[in-house]
Amino acid sequence: MLFAVICADKPAHLNLRMETRPTHLEWLNGLNAAGTLKIGGPFLDADGKPCGSMLLIAADDMEGAKAIAAQDPYAKAGLFANVEIKPYNWVFNNPEA
Incomplete structure (x- = not known):
């Protein structure tokens, strides 16, 4: 099943995002490989x-989905003001369809 994870950063936290970005990208690369x-x-x-x-x-x-989202280095660093997770149906342009 697919889930959209929609996250909003806390205001004035761009520095935290940029500092955490390398770890975040490494985590995403792992999810992508899996x-x-x-x-x-x-x-x-x-x-x-x-x-x-x-x-x-x-x-x-x-x-x-919540467990995966909780492992995001951005979430662990406290970057997000809120996180919303919704089931998603990828209808158009889904390469796996």
Whole structure:
């Protein structure tokens, strides 16, 4: 099952994001290699700077998706003001369909 993980950064935390980014990318590379990560990237503010994240991940159920999201180095560092996880149905342009 697919889940969208939608994260909003805390205001004025760009430095924390940039400091944590190498560890975050390493974690994402692991998810990608395992086939868990389908899509990922940052949301951008009006100035084009990252201000949140969106991941599309595969998990068995909501609890599994929450467990994966909790391992994000950004989440562990306290970057996010909030995280929303929603079941997702990838209908168009899904390369696995």
